[in-house]
Amino acid sequence: MGGSSSSQQADQSETPTYFTQEELSKLKSEFETGGVEKIKPLLEKKVKELDNTELNIAVTGDSGAGKSTFINAMRGLRKQDEGAAAVGTTETTMEPTGYPHPNLPNVRYWDLPGIGSTRFTAGSYLKKMQLKKYDFFIIVAVNRFTENDAKLAKEIKRLGKEFYFVRSKIDADLDSMRQQQTTFDEDAEMEKIRSDCVSQLGKAGIPDPTVFLISSFKKNMYDFPHLIKSLGAGLPNVKESVFVLALPNLSVEIIRKKGEVLKKRIWMWAIISGGVGAIPVPGLSAACDMGILIAAVIDFRKCLCLNDAALRRLAEKTSKSVEELKAAAQSSLLEEITAQVIVRLRLGAVAVTVSAIEAALYVAPGVGSVFGAGSSFLMTYMILNDALKLLMETAEKVLAVAKGAH
Known part of the structure; x- marks a missing residue:
């Protein structure tokens, strides 16, 4: 001591x-x-x-956006580990699927079908997904955020809950750009992608949104560390402490x-x-x-x-x-x-x-x-x-x- x-x-x-x-x-x-x-x-x-203390975290986005990979990354799992969310499967379920944390089972990440990838109208989607039960929401997109994503964010805000926009697979985008350009400025390209996302959401009625650019395979790079800090800071004290203990x-x-x-x-x-x-x-x-x-x-x-x-x-x-x-x-x-x-x-x-x-x-x-x-x-x-x-x-x-x- x-x-x-x-x-x-x-x-x-x-x-x-x-x-x-x-x-x-x-x-x-x-x-x-x-x-x-x-x-x-x-x-x-x-x-x-x-x-x-229970913590229920909703991860939503269209099929192929990288939700399952993100859910596994937040739980410290790879796709082959026991209890991992299935990666790369075609989205067939219209129900939220819960994945408990391997060490702290009271912490659950929920995979919600994207609002644009379902049979529901926006209104029936909001009802079916029982949004009130979740502590906060992560809205994941791989290319563009849509008007439906903005609609969901507005409903979450109306419920008094926090939401976070995550643009996934940023490493693949940057690699592709790097191969096509003789001089490549990673920071500048990231800012262009970020500005584009902010602009899309702005047009859909979300003023000044924060957008996190991440790769679920490179958790110490890009905006991943910043995202983790923000997710914890948005929770009440007891739940924040539970979230911290559930981090890899x-x-x-x-x-x-x-x-x-x-x-x-x-x-x-x-x-x-x-x-x-x-x-x-x-x-x-x-x-x-x-x-x-x-x-x-x-x-x-x-x-x-x-x-x-x-x-x-x-x-x-x-x-x-x-x-x-x-x-x-x-x-x-x-x-x-x-x-x-x-x-x-x-x-x-x-x-x-x-x-x-x-x-x-x-x-x-x-x-x-x-x-x-x-x-x-x-x-x-x-x-x-x-x-x-x-x-x-x-x-x-x-x-x-x-x-x-x-």
């Missing part, structure tokens, strides 16, 4: 983004009247709510963002772990609820794409074995998580030497100081903080190995 106690205090006193002001006030008053035991049920409810590990920046989201849950786990389930563990300076510790570390691994299924998919993608990836990461936290692994890694070891004054700085946001030194709260907080830090470093090492293999 690095950082001074004052910086730790500042870090801990940040308002957690997934509590409403009303919930924070209730936490504070319950804590003041009944202490930690009184707020535990509220926190258990919140943890369950976060685990069960495309960059160090995404891994660190996931770490920030997970870190904001640690104090809740720490408070819940105190009391009834806490038992003395040889090698640790305080009693802990080892079940909660192990469950939290397993959850961190899943969200950071370090669970076995995610590592297996990555190994297939990079032609490396899972063993090679694990060897490069050199982390015991990729083994089966047991009490012995946690003790052996000396996670939270610094808690042994923390003074009572420093311990008082570990606070639950909106509640105030909760425990003295040596408490189950402090020990759990330290262990999970250390484990998260190690797993983030591990995820960054795995990413570097994967990038080196391409």
Whole structure:
């Protein structure tokens, strides 16, 4: 654990983004009247709510626009992976098809038939697709956006939902242009394509739209990183945190963002772990609820794409074995998580030497100081903080190995 106690205090006193002001006030008053035991049920409810938060993302566009490839890219899957959306098939279904995220099944991408590729009139399409159920919409086109795309965007706006225009397969367009021109300016050509899309949508009644030019095969290029940031920023706080955790590990920046989201849950786990389930563990300076510790570390691994299924998919993608990836990461936290692994890694070891004054700085946001030194709260907080830090470093090492293999 690095950082001074004052910086730790500042870090801990940040308002957690997934509590409403009303919930924070209730936490504070319950804590003041009944202490930690009184707020535990509220926190258990919140943890369950976060685990069960659903996110439904609609991807619409005409057949051949690249919706399936985009849906797979956002879920970190290739077309041959289990659960991948079928690519290159003729669109026959008129029903929305849902594809759950491989690690977080409450996050679903829905493939909606394009408004222009269906038997429906625009009006009956809007009714049939039940637009209210989706959190936001991605409207994908491969060449031109149509009047129907604009009509759909207007209806989505009327419902108070966000929508994003995505122009796909930009790499193929640029390659084709590059072969036809002796001097080629990629940025200038991209701006021409963007201006053309904006102009089409403007004529159809969408003023100043933002259009993202992407390739689903080159997720660190063109507008893909900018699109990901925009999609998250348009969501309410709890759903934004879920969206971030469902992203594939495309960059160090995404891994660190996931770490920030997970870190904001640690104090809740720490408070819940105190009391009834806490038992003395040889090698640790305080009693802990080892079940909660192990469950939290397993959850961190899943969200950071370090669970076995995610590592297996990555190994297939990079032609490396899972063993090679694990060897490069050199982390015991990729083994089966047991009490012995946690003790052996000396996670939270610094808690042994923390003074009572420093311990008082570990606070639950909106509640105030909760425990003295040596408490189950402090020990759990330290262990999970250390484990998260190690797993983030591990995820960054795995990413570097994967990038080196391409």
